[in-house]
Amino acid sequence: MKKGGILAVAYINKFYILPHILTGANRLALHDNLINKVIDNGVIKDGEEDCFWTDAYFSTSIEMEEFLSCFEVEIIDHAAIDGLTPLLRKVIDNMNEEYKIWIDYQLKTCREKSILGISNHGLIVCKKI
Incomplete structure (x- = not known):
């Protein structure tokens, strides 16, 4: 990657894996060895x-930041892509006017470290130095 890339x-x-298994079709996979x-x-x-x-x-969000610190990159953003949405899927799917409020909440909290720690997916954007 070129400098500035x-x-x-x-x-x-x-x-997120345990909540995913508990709320999904994979409940049979839930056991100590897997966790x-x-x-x-x-x-x-x-x-x-x-x-x-x-x-x-x-x-984890911390492991990913530590991994990226081994390279010549600067982290410019780190966000929780899903946040708490998957755990509240049924409620969110039934929202109407409230959906905009939920999206605003997601955008305001997606960089919160505690939410980064439980979100299903994370996204880190880096710049080559």
Whole structure:
């Protein structure tokens, strides 16, 4: 990447996996071994007994920032893409006029560190230095 180039890095937050399993169709995948695997190393592999999806790597917002610090980039933005939306999906899907208020809330809170820590997806935008 050239100096001044922009890099966008998306990731799936490992702390979202348990709420995802609990609220989705993958409840059978919920067991200690899977949760320990996701929290401890963030990796699941297709074909493994406790794999609920496909080959995947899950991270945290802090781990991603630490990883990117190994490169010649400056983080210029870091946002929670989903925030709490997936956990409130049924309520949000039934909103009408309130939906704009929800979107405004999302935009105002998507950079809040505590929300970054639970959002399903995160996005980090970097600039090559």
